[in-house]
Amino acid sequence: MVKPAYLEALRTDRGGRIFLGMLVAAALIVPALNLLPGENSALHLSSYTMTLLAKYMTYAMLAIAVDLIWGYCGILSLGHGAFFALGGYAMGMYLMRQIGTRGVYGNPVLPDFMVFLNWTELPWFWHGFNSFPFALLMMLLVPGLLALVFGFLAFRSRVSGVYLSIITQALTYALMLAFFRNDMGFGGNNGFTDFKDIVGFSLQSPYVRAALFLITVAALGASYIICRVVTASRAGRVIQAIRDSENRARFMGYKVESYKLWVFVLSALLAGVAGALYVPQIGIINPGEFSPSNSIEIVIWVAIGGRGTLYGAVIGAFLVNYAKTYFTAALPSMWLYALGALFVGVTLFLPQGVVGLLAMRRVGRSKEA
Amino acid sequence: MLSRLSSRSRSDKPPPTGSLGPNDSKGVILYLEDITVSFDGFRALNALTLYIDVGELRCIIGPNGAGKTTMMDVITGKTRPDKGSAWFGQNIDLLSYTEPEIAQSGIGRKFQKPTVFENLNVFENLELAMAGPKTVWKWLRARISPAQRERIDSVLETVGLVERRFARAGALSHGQKQWLEIGMLLMQEPQLLLVDEPVAGMTPQEVERTAELLVSLAGRHSVIVVEHDMAFVRSIARKVTVLHEGSVLAEGPIDAVQANPKVIEVYLGE
Numbered sequence: 001m002v003k004p005a006y007l008e009a010l011r012t013d014r015g016g017r018i019f020l021g022m023l024v025a026a027a028l029i030v031p032a033l034n035l036l037p038g039e040n041s042a043l044h045l046s047s048y049t050m051t052l053l054a055k056y057m058t059y060a061m062l063a064i065a066v067d068l069i070w071g072y073c074g075i076l077s078l079g080h081g082a083f084f085a086l087g088g089y090a091m092g093m094y095l096m097r098q099i100g101t102r103g104v105y106g107n108p109v110l111p112d113f114m115v116f117l118n119w120t121e122l123p124w125f126w127h128g129f130n131s132f133p134f135a136l137l138m139m140l141l142v143p144g145l146l147a148l149v150f151g152f153l154a155f156r157s158r159v160s161g162v163y164l165s166i167i168t169q170a171l172t173y174a175l176m177l178a179f180f181r182n183d184m185g186f187g188g189n190n191g192f193t194d195f196k197d198i199v200g201f202s203l204q205s206p207y208v209r210a211a212l213f214l215i216t217v218a219a220l221g222a223s224y225i226i227c228r229v230v231t232a233s234r235a236g237r238v239i240q241a242i243r244d245s246e247n248r249a250r251f252m253g254y255k256v257e258s259y260k261l262w263v264f265v266l267s268a269l270l271a272g273v274a275g276a277l278y279v280p281q282i283g284i285i286n287p288g289e290f291s292p293s294n295s296i297e298i299v300i301w302v303a304i305g306g307r308g309t310l311y312g313a314v315i316g317a318f319l320v321n322y323a324k325t326y327f328t329a330a331l332p333s334m335w336l337y338a339l340g341a342l343f344v345g346v347t348l349f350l351p352q353g354v355v356g357l358l359a360m361r362r363v364g365r366s367k368e369a
Numbered sequence: 370m371l372s373r374l375s376s377r378s379r380s381d382k383p384p385p386t387g388s389l390g391p392n393d394s395k396g397v398i399l400y401l402e403d404i405t406v407s408f409d410g411f412r413a414l415n416a417l418t419l420y421i422d423v424g425e426l427r428c429i430i431g432p433n434g435a436g437k438t439t440m441m442d443v444i445t446g447k448t449r450p451d452k453g454s455a456w457f458g459q460n461i462d463l464l465s466y467t468e469p470e471i472a473q474s475g476i477g478r479k480f481q482k483p484t485v486f487e488n489l490n491v492f493e494n495l496e497l498a499m500a501g502p503k504t505v506w507k508w509l510r511a512r513i514s515p516a517q518r519e520r521i522d523s524v525l526e527t528v529g530l531v532e533r534r535f536a537r538a539g540a541l542s543h544g545q546k547q548w549l550e551i552g553m554l555l556m557q558e559p560q561l562l563l564v565d566e567p568v569a570g571m572t573p574q575e576v577e578r579t580a581e582l583l584v585s586l587a588g589r590h591s592v593i594v595v596e597h598d599m600a601f602v603r604s605i606a607r608k609v610t611v612l613h614e615g616s617v618l619a620e621g622p623i624d625a626v627q628a629n630p631k632v633i634e635v636y637l638g639e
Binding site for chain 1: 445473489494497504512
């Protein structure tokens with residue numbers, strides 16, 4: 001009997017098994033502690049904390065997506081925030097349509113910002129977003145198509161290395177400028193907020209929040225497994241081969257462009273889903289998500305966690321974002337310096353990131369023993 | 370530039386596959402005729418004409434800038450010539466295919482600098498080099514078959530890396546990397562092997578081992594070796610071609626070539 005590919009891939013992935021175990025534990029414990037004990041109980045976990053964890057998890061998905069292309073295929077995208085934001089905007093459009101007459105202006109069809117701009121009709125690209133399945137499709141289709149077209153053009157012209165990084169950065173910057181414009185029809189610099197319902201359930205309800213948390217856990221776990229199966233497959237070895245020597249792979253008969261394009265699109269899809277999960281829980285999406293610095297931060301998470309391991313990306317996303325939450329509250333002016341110092345420090349002293357440090361300690365211990 | 374674009378876009382014809390290899394019934398595997406390549410006015414190749422027989426081991430020598438690497442680039446599809454024709458057997462027009470297609474049709478190329486996939490192990494390096502279709506979808510689900518494992522084992526044997534099969538390629542010595550790369554070429558089951566300066570930077574023992582390896586490959590494959598090291602060339606070559614300023618200066622057995630006054634002049638200076 002042939003074992004399913006994911007079991008085969010996880011067999012040799014100790015870090016991955018630990019990580020998935022922790023996810024299962026989080027899925028069991030976190031919503032239970034949020035819902036069961038009373039508000040004043042010592043065991044109670046606030047909704048704020050649960051939402052914060054969910055946010056970190058969507059970031060972790062994004063980090064996995066970046067690690068897949070950067071750590072395994074050597075494509076340094078400095079514009080992955082764009083795919084995240086596009087997935088988020090698709091979800092945001094659905095949530096805006098669900099507000100209906102409860103908006104400030106009470107217009108049953110048009111979101112408030114359109115009424116404010118004296119629009120009388122829904123723009124064509126907003127049609128269909130009152131349907132959840134359609135919105136789900138768009139969350140995948142929009143980032144996926146952008147990645148497909150962008151990747152096709154870039155990889156076909158053999159744009160790689162720094163040049164590719166700069167173009168991805170320009171891509172996200174251009175999108176940010178476009179989304180800032182009011183007449184684009186995406187709410188301008190305010191973006192979307194004040195969401196009420198998702199598939200008929202109130203977003204304020206603790207049970208809905210717990211359900212969203214669980215969905216996020218499942219999505220993060222699934223993303224991890226998908227990426228692990230891909231990287232452990234022969235196609236995954238080709239991707240790493242391309243990272244190590246693109247020319248050699250090409251002269252071996254691999255269509256390097258197709259492999260890169262394919263893995264780039266997969267990565268963009270994961271980023272889009274992460275964005276779509278982020279928006280209903282955080283309750284806002286605006287063009288700031290497209291800002292180039294956001295995309296650079298993702299790369300920093302992966303570098304700090306340790307690239308080319310997948311779970312390293314998760315560790316990095318949690319560590320850096322926890323530090324960010326802490327510093328921006330305790331020493332707001334220090335955060336950017338702390339982030340910069342962290343990045344420089346890791347690059348200089350821990351080229352393999354936190355994961356590399358852990359591996360080194362393990363090797364050290366086994367030598368002593 | 371235009372000719373380059375038009376040849377790239379001619380992809381509607383079926384790509385050559387392993388089964389549709391070169392037709393070498395005339396006993397010649399490679400025909401280069403009247404090939405000219407210019408870079409910004411500099412003629413890297415100047416009406417180069419060269420034929421390689423089936424199963425031959427040919428050494429190409431020549432001073433720096435003679436066009437040796439450009440010639441390899443033309444054969445493997447990396448550079449498109451301004452003029453001339455290049456045929457693999459009698460049926461494959463090399464100028465109308467892309468690099469992966471040419472590789473799939475049966476031409477393997479070894480670079481001057483050893484290029485192996487440093488972060489994969491020796492076995493995986495050979496596995497990826499295996500002949501056959503190489504699309505993403507097939508490779509996502511591919512598992513190694515016993516026949517493929519056997520094939521890899523036999524290549525490991527040929528290049529003498531059986532003991533290092535699970536070593537990371539990046540941890541191999543310089544010479545071992547070169548052999549691994551030759552092994553990777555062999556996995557592609559090519560009819561024609563292009564080998565660029567295989568012994569640069571090798572120890573004398575490694576050079577000797579490499580010479581044996583290349584000689585043992587000739588016959589089953591046609592091999593073109595570009596090399597500077599005359600002692601090495603003398604130890605393996607039956608027939609030598611001297612390139613100079615982008616065209617053939619002399620061709621023949623090594624002794625005749627070394628005695629050729631034109632060759633002496635080019636090599637030793639006026």
